[in-house]
Amino acid sequence: MPISPNASILQIHKALQSREISAQEILEAHIQRISALDSNLGSYITTTFEHALEQAKDADKAFADGNYSYLTGIPMQLKDNISTRDILTTCGSKMLSNYYPPYNATVANHLENAGSVLLGKGNMDEFAMGSSNETSAFKPVRNPWNNVKVPGGSSGGPAAAVSAGLASYSLGSDTGGSIRQPASFCGVVGLKPTYGLVSRFGLVAFASSLDQIGPITNTVKDSAIVLNTIAGYDPLDSTSINKAVPDYTSKLDDNIQKLKVGVVKEFFDSSIDPRVSHSVRNAIQQLESLGASVTEISLPTSLSALAVYYILAPSECSANLARYDGVKYGFSETSVETIDKALDLTRKNGFGEEVKRRIMMGTYALSSGYYDAYYKKAQQVRTLIRQEFEKAFDKVDILALPTTPNTAFDIGGIADPIAMHANDICTIPANIAGIPGISVPCGLVEELPVGLQLLGPPLSEETLLQCAHNYESSTSWLDNRL
Amino acid sequence: MSSEPPKQLSIEEVLNVARLCHLEFSDDELNQLAQDMASLIKEVDVLREINTDNVTPSAHAVPTVHSVMREDIPRESLSQEDVLKNAPMKDGFFFRVAQVMDKSS
Numbered sequence: 001m002p003i004s005p006n007a008s009i010l011q012i013h014k015a016l017q018s019r020e021i022s023a024q025e026i027l028e029a030h031i032q033r034i035s036a037l038d039s040n041l042g043s044y045i046t047t048t049f050e051h052a053l054e055q056a057k058d059a060d061k062a063f064a065d066g067n068y069s070y071l072t073g074i075p076m077q078l079k080d081n082i083s084t085r086d087i088l089t090t091c092g093s094k095m096l097s098n099y100y101p102p103y104n105a106t107v108a109n110h111l112e113n114a115g116s117v118l119l120g121k122g123n124m125d126e127f128a129m130g131s132s133n134e135t136s137a138f139k140p141v142r143n144p145w146n147n148v149k150v151p152g153g154s155s156g157g158p159a160a161a162v163s164a165g166l167a168s169y170s171l172g173s174d175t176g177g178s179i180r181q182p183a184s185f186c187g188v189v190g191l192k193p194t195y196g197l198v199s200r201f202g203l204v205a206f207a208s209s210l211d212q213i214g215p216i217t218n219t220v221k222d223s224a225i226v227l228n229t230i231a232g233y234d235p236l237d238s239t240s241i242n243k244a245v246p247d248y249t250s251k252l253d254d255n256i257q258k259l260k261v262g263v264v265k266e267f268f269d270s271s272i273d274p275r276v277s278h279s280v281r282n283a284i285q286q287l288e289s290l291g292a293s294v295t296e297i298s299l300p301t302s303l304s305a306l307a308v309y310y311i312l313a314p315s316e317c318s319a320n321l322a323r324y325d326g327v328k329y330g331f332s333e334t335s336v337e338t339i340d341k342a343l344d345l346t347r348k349n350g351f352g353e354e355v356k357r358r359i360m361m362g363t364y365a366l367s368s369g370y371y372d373a374y375y376k377k378a379q380q381v382r383t384l385i386r387q388e389f390e391k392a393f394d395k396v397d398i399l400a401l402p403t404t405p406n407t408a409f410d411i412g413g414i415a416d417p418i419a420m421h422a423n424d425i426c427t428i429p430a431n432i433a434g435i436p437g438i439s440v441p442c443g444l445v446e447e448l449p450v451g452l453q454l455l456g457p458p459l460s461e462e463t464l465l466q467c468a469h470n471y472e473s474s475t476s477w478l479d480n481r482l
Numbered sequence: 483m484s485s486e487p488p489k490q491l492s493i494e495e496v497l498n499v500a501r502l503c504h505l506e507f508s509d510d511e512l513n514q515l516a517q518d519m520a521s522l523i524k525e526v527d528v529l530r531e532i533n534t535d536n537v538t539p540s541a542h543a544v545p546t547v548h549s550v551m552r553e554d555i556p557r558e559s560l561s562q563e564d565v566l567k568n569a570p571m572k573d574g575f576f577f578r579v580a581q582v583m584d585k586s587s
Binding site for chain 1: 496499500502503504505506507515518519521522525526527528529530532534537538539540541542550552560564565567568569570571577579580581582583584
């Protein structure tokens with residue numbers, strides 16, 4: 001039986017379960033599609049087809065034995081900053097272009113144990129620093145909807161791969177919007193969980209107080225299925241939340257008649273493309289027609305989240321990336337005489353321009369005399385932003401706003417680093433406040449997808465997914481997509 | 483709204499930051515960085531206008547997340563072989579590095 005390239009995890013699972021198709025056949029279809037399309041799209045840095053074949057054989061055996069999960073035999077991708085044992089993990093950087101991790105990230109272990117089939121590693125902005133996937137040291141990614149457009153970033157590879165049917169799902173990471181923004185640009189579902197819900201062990205660190213791993217999927221239900229497998233306490237991540245995790249699929253079909261939705265007025269102003277605003281407002285009306293009550297909410301401090309991010313993310317990046325010294329692993333300039341020179345040259349030649357700019361900015365902000373003025377000040381404003389969200393969530397259950405101020409822009413279209421950052425204005429507040437957010441497709445503007453973003457209080461993923469699923473089910477998006 | 487041009491960082495300041503984080507740049511790159519960093523500093527100036535008197539800084543966003551210590555119980559760790567597998571230069575069970583002392587010093 002032929003399976004659509006954009007079949008949901010659930011559809012593939014049902015076909016596997018009824019033995020209409022084998023995991024090896026599903027894998028073969030994906031390999032053919034990747035081989036045909038990805039030289040143009042660029043969504044994979046590394047493919048792992050031989051390894052995948054072994055996993056697919058195991059999956060077929062698991063179905064024969066009756067010992068399987070929803071994810072058994074499902075072909076997927078991992079962003080290339082998620083460590084995979086003995087599989088190249090480059091983080092989109094020349095610095096790690098030869099790095100084979102000696103261990104798996106916790107999320108990679110969870111998916112492996114669930115029987116998922118790893119097709120390869122997803123392209124990304126270098127060290128996850130970018131909003132267009134153009135800072136990848138290897139190649140840009142093209143948007144499957146329009147090949148001259150960017151897929152967004154930094155999880156551009158994962159979003160493009162899922163959108164184009166080159167992976168059934170992928171995991172991305174989100175520090176300032178890097179799951180939700182590309183999901184929005186590519187017309188797929190992207191979830192950034194609550195900080196601490198999903199283990200970061202084995203995720204190559206960028207800004208440790210903001211980074212979070214989450215799923216990029218075709219449907220909201222798929223997002224819940226993947227979250228079920230990757231969420232939960234991990235003693236190997238010291239910021240992991242030690243709380244029982246619910247079954248995120250169980251309440252998806254409950255109606256949203258008692259749900260209170262707040263429309264964040266600051267994110268419908270003149271900085272947002274009016275066509276995007278219009279599309280998102282229509283989606284919010286749709287929530288209302290499904291029974292939700294809608295009120296307007298003001299979050300003036302959240303507009304400062306971008307400035308907070310300009311300090312926190314580079315500062316933490318400069319500390320995290322100090323480890324790349326060319327001694328223990330990765331790219332190394334070994335032909336120079338002294339260790340100091342080797343260190344300088346390794347970092348000069350191993351890092352790309354955007355990464356170096358952020359290391360410089362972060363080092364400056366943390367340097368003697370500036371710490372209080374910048375880093376501490378930013379951490380204080382973070383407290384205010386978090387408190388402002390807390391107050392909003394006293395009044396409403398979730399907040400609705402656009403995921404991005406515009407649809408996908410042209411490759412090479414934004415040269416100014418500050419203008420590039422500004423593309424994340426709608427997504428960064430959730431990272432600063434540590435709260436969960438989901439982007440779900442809500443329409444097209446000139447044949448490019450728009451994303452509706454929903455935010456909730458910490459650990460409200462169940463409600464977010466329920467609302468997003470109710471919305472998705474009430475639209476014809478899944479029939480009209482790529 | 484201020485119409486002042488962004489505060490320019492001196493090349494010496496930029497060079498000092500580069501030294502701190504072990505990066506090298508050409509003169510052109512240093513000039514560009516001085517401009518880029520000044521623009522970013524201007525962007526974050528909005529934070530100065532926010533009153534943060536008596537506001538506790540948040541190290542990270544979710545207050546229920548506290549840094550933890552694990553029990554001091556021995557457990558398996560990576561083998562020496564695994565740890566050294568990616569080393570650019572090694573010597574037996576050691577990482578090898580370029581010489582530390584300059585010959586002239």
